[in-house]
Amino acid sequence: MDTSTRCVPKENIMKARKYSRDEYLKKRVQKKLKELKDEIVDEPFLFEGVKKLTQLEQHEFKTKKQIYEISKNMFEEEHDNNNNDYYKVPYGYDDERGLNHEKIFSHGPKFESKDMKHECDEFVFEDQIDFVKAMIMDGENLEQDQTRIQESKSDLEKQLQEDRKTLPIYQYRDALLQAVSDHQVLVIVGETGSGKTTQIPQYLHEAGYTKRGKIGCTQPRRVAAMSVATRVSKELGVKLGHEVGYSIRFEDCTSEKTVLKYMTDGMLLREFLGEPDLASYSVVMIDEAHERTVSTDILFGLVKDIARFRPDLKLLISSATLDAEKFSDFFDSAPIFKIPGRRYPVEIHYTKAPEADYLDAAIVTALQIHATQPPGDGDILVFLTGQEDIETAGEALKHRMRGLGMKIPELIICPIYANLPTELQSKIFEPTPEGARKVVLATNIAETSLTIDGIKYVIDPGFCKMKSYNPRTGMESLLVRPISKASANQRAGRSGRTGPGKCFRLYTAYNYYQDLEDNSVPEIQLTNLANVVLTLMSLGIHDLVNFDFMDPPPSETVIKALEMLYALGALNSDGELTKIGRKMAEFPIDPMLSKMIVASDKYKCSDEIITIAAMLSVGNSIFYRPPKDKLVYADNARKSFHEGNVGDHIALLNIYTSWKDTGFDSEWCYDNYIQFRSMKRARDIRDQLQGLLERVEIQISSNSQDFDAIKKAITSGFFLHSARLYNSGLPSSSLYRTVKHPHTVHIHPTSGLAKEFLPRWVIYNELVLTSKEYMRQVTQVKPEWLNEIAPHYYQLKKV
DNA sequence: GAGCACTGC
Numbered sequence: 001m002d003t004s005t006r007c008v009p010k011e012n013i014m015k016a017r018k019y020s021r022d023e024y025l026k027k028r029v030q031k032k033l034k035e036l037k038d039e040i041v042d043e044p045f046l047f048e049g050v051k052k053l054t055q056l057e058q059h060e061f062k063t064k065k066q067i068y069e070i071s072k073n074m075f076e077e078e079h080d081n082n083n084n085d086y087y088k089v090p091y092g093y094d095d096e097r098g099l100n101h102e103k104i105f106s107h108g109p110k111f112e113s114k115d116m117k118h119e120c121d122e123f124v125f126e127d128q129i130d131f132v133k134a135m136i137m138d139g140e141n142l143e144q145d146q147t148r149i150q151e152s153k154s155d156l157e158k159q160l161q162e163d164r165k166t167l168p169i170y171q172y173r174d175a176l177l178q179a180v181s182d183h184q185v186l187v188i189v190g191e192t193g194s195g196k197t198t199q200i201p202q203y204l205h206e207a208g209y210t211k212r213g214k215i216g217c218t219q220p221r222r223v224a225a226m227s228v229a230t231r232v233s234k235e236l237g238v239k240l241g242h243e244v245g246y247s248i249r250f251e252d253c254t255s256e257k258t259v260l261k262y263m264t265d266g267m268l269l270r271e272f273l274g275e276p277d278l279a280s281y282s283v284v285m286i287d288e289a290h291e292r293t294v295s296t297d298i299l300f301g302l303v304k305d306i307a308r309f310r311p312d313l314k315l316l317i318s319s320a321t322l323d324a325e326k327f328s329d330f331f332d333s334a335p336i337f338k339i340p341g342r343r344y345p346v347e348i349h350y351t352k353a354p355e356a357d358y359l360d361a362a363i364v365t366a367l368q369i370h371a372t373q374p375p376g377d378g379d380i381l382v383f384l385t386g387q388e389d390i391e392t393a394g395e396a397l398k399h400r401m402r403g404l405g406m407k408i409p410e411l412i413i414c415p416i417y418a419n420l421p422t423e424l425q426s427k428i429f430e431p432t433p434e435g436a437r438k439v440v441l442a443t444n445i446a447e448t449s450l451t452i453d454g455i456k457y458v459i460d461p462g463f464c465k466m467k468s469y470n471p472r473t474g475m476e477s478l479l480v481r482p483i484s485k486a487s488a489n490q491r492a493g494r495s496g497r498t499g500p501g502k503c504f505r506l507y508t509a510y511n512y513y514q515d516l517e518d519n520s521v522p523e524i525q526l527t528n529l530a531n532v533v534l535t536l537m538s539l540g541i542h543d544l545v546n547f548d549f550m551d552p553p554p555s556e557t558v559i560k561a562l563e564m565l566y567a568l569g570a571l572n573s574d575g576e577l578t579k580i581g582r583k584m585a586e587f588p589i590d591p592m593l594s595k596m597i598v599a600s601d602k603y604k605c606s607d608e609i610i611t612i613a614a615m616l617s618v619g620n621s622i623f624y625r626p627p628k629d630k631l632v633y634a635d636n637a638r639k640s641f642h643e644g645n646v647g648d649h650i651a652l653l654n655i656y657t658s659w660k661d662t663g664f665d666s667e668w669c670y671d672n673y674i675q676f677r678s679m680k681r682a683r684d685i686r687d688q689l690q691g692l693l694e695r696v697e698i699q700i701s702s703n704s705q706d707f708d709a710i711k712k713a714i715t716s717g718f719f720l721h722s723a724r725l726y727n728s729g730l731p732s733s734s735l736y737r738t739v740k741h742p743h744t745v746h747i748h749p750t751s752g753l754a755k756e757f758l759p760r761w762v763i764y765n766e767l768v769l770t771s772k773e774y775m776r777q778v779t780q781v782k783p784e785w786l787n788e789i790a791p792h793y794y795q796l797k798k799v
Numbered sequence: 800g801a802g803c804a805c806t807g808c
Contacts, residue, residue: 220806417804
């Protein structure tokens with residue numbers, strides 16, 4: 001794979017495809033077809049036409065397939081009311097592309113792997129992708145998997161105990177307990193299915209560690225913490241929330257009795273604030289450490305530190321294979337304990353040559369698999385970068401399946417990405433009907449966050465979207481980038497969960513070994529750290545430069561965060577936390593938002609401000625973006641909350657109060673093109689913030705009519721994000737200049753302020769870089785407020 | 800007139 005071309009932003013590839021080549025091609029083909037139409041007498045106009053066309057246009061167009069598709073579209077438009085059967089591929093149509101099955105079958109295979117050769121012998125597409133089978137990721141302990149049978153309810157507990165003994169980890173029980181007793185820190189390597197998450201805490205409990213304190217086990221995700229705790233409580237035959245419990249944001253399912261506590265990593269981090277030595281714990285297990293979330297990375301440094309003062313505290317770091325040595329090194333050469341996983345073998349296939357258009361290649365590969373493998377065999381999972389890719393691929397697949405007619409089994413297309421409304425997400429979990437096959441088009445969500453049963457084939461184009469953060473400008477953007485080896489292996493492993501699987505990588509073996517990084521860049525190096533720095537500060541860690549990070553974040557990012565906290569008044573000139581800073585640290589949100597809340601006390605509008613803070617911290621998924629034809633309704637709905645050019649912040653407040661007035665109705669959300677899921681989340685966050693107000697002694701006060709007071713409170717948090725209209729003489733100019741680091745930016749078109757009216761001074765929630773540099777969530781302010789609210793910051797600047 | 804991968808507190 002030529003990584004330089006692979007790094008081209010997806011938009012460019014898409015644009016080139018959509019607007020230049022295809023448009024051009026379409027016009028040419030349509031013209032030619034019209035010319036030819038009179039020559040070809042009806043029967044199958046389309047196919048004869050295509051045949052002639054391909055001869056004529058051979059030198060101009062790359063593949064007949066494209067010509068076929070365009071002429072087919074054109075044909076369909078013309079014969080819209082006709083019998084659909086007409087579009088079936090007629091017998092005898094000769095196209096090496098593979099639209100006639102009998103013909104195609106005679107072509108040779110291009111797969112190199114032996115078994116595929118046999119299976120693919122009869123079906124080859126013109127732009128077939130050549131794969132080379134390279135290796136098999138070994139499966140382990142397979143024979144034991146046969147025993148997983150659900151028993152009747154009365155036998156359930158007995159069965160659960162039997163099940164526990166069949167887990168690979170069971171035979172290592174005594175050795176593991178010995179290792180834990182001999183060493184304070186232990187790195188555990190165990191692949192998925194080894195049972196480490198459910199069993200290790202139970203073994204330690206059985207061995208008596210819970211007599212001295214709780215056993216805590218962290219997970220990167222909420223659902224994992226919940227489901228594992230549920231499972232373990234069943235295995236131990238206790239009620240969830242008693243001896244076994246879980247703790248996640250908005251939901252604490254634990255009691256005084258709880259000795260095995262599963263929690264999200266962020267939750268343990270917040271527990272540090274109340275209990276800096278984790279005195280109530282005897283064992284802390286950091287699970288899925290290889291995922292390297294910001295919270296786990298911080299936890300590493302913190303637990304390593306407290307382990308020195310608490311020799312009785314046992315630490316378990318559990319991870320996937322690749323990182324084990326690194327974890328061991330970080331924890332002063334802690335011993336590594338290996339547990340084999342339980343997984344089926346996965347065949348890895350690479351392409352012989354790099355693929356220029358990964359989307360097209362993925363579609364063709366999916367069709368190839370579908371056409372050559374028996375349908376009851378297993379479903380296909382395709383990893384794509386985002387919603388747009390998924391929609392494009394879904395359309396293309398549907399289209400081509402129609403082109404292939406009835407001779408091929410049904411293919412059910414299931415898109416899945418995090419912003420997809422919940423009711424549409426559930427489609428992927430429905431069992432595949434007999435004789436059909438499911439193809440799941442997924443983002444990275446399927447890499448770790450959810451598991452789909454019945455997947456046998458994985459198609460991995462080798463890309464994902466990654467966040468990048470520029471500490472200098474404070475700008476965030478998403479870039480399409482090649483994945484890491486670890487990520488590629490994780491994706492491949494998704495095919496081997498219920499039986500032997502196959503993974504088709506749309507890049508070459510050379511690309512894999514030479515071009516891909518071993519591991520993904522840890523998140524802590526890619527993100528804004530203001531909140532993390534504030535948390536560490538309130539734990540009394542002032543020397544952040546020397547904090548023991550496994551992979552330190554760029555010093556620029558840390559300095560930027562410190563500067564911001566200083567400007568917000570959370571730190572004094574000695575770098576110590578102020579009273580304001582301590583209050584701010586109580587809120588689990590971005591420091592600028594928490595400053596806004598703390599400041600709202602003064603303006604007597606804390607009720608409105610926590611609503612705005614909750615809405616802002618839900619992020620950009622509040623508005624549902626429907627397909628193009630309904631987009632205009634969605635935009636109008638959005639505008640209706642923005643009457644009087646109140647600004648986007650007040651508009652968010654309006655949305656929340658309108659929703660609240662309906663009694664938190666889901667229909668209302670649907671009518672207004674608002675995501676119900678996001679609103680529920682906003683409500684949860686708001687409730688949490690309201691609870692925290694008491695803790696920092698801020699009165700709930702409402703002042704819903706005084707927008708200036710609300711805006712002033714917002715300005716107290718966001719005065720660093722101010723911008724001034726630039727070139728205001730020109731009516732069409734919408735250029736703004738940020739005040740802090742002078743930089744030209746625009747108001748995001750989805751803002752209520754974008755068109756109607758351009759204020760001279762604004763504050764914004766965030767900067768994003770997409771096609772331009774945009775300010776998102778913008779509100780007008782008066783320049784004198786900046787002087788009044790942040791004189792320390794604006795005194796020298798000319799406002 | 801744009802276009803937001805995924806988590807978490």
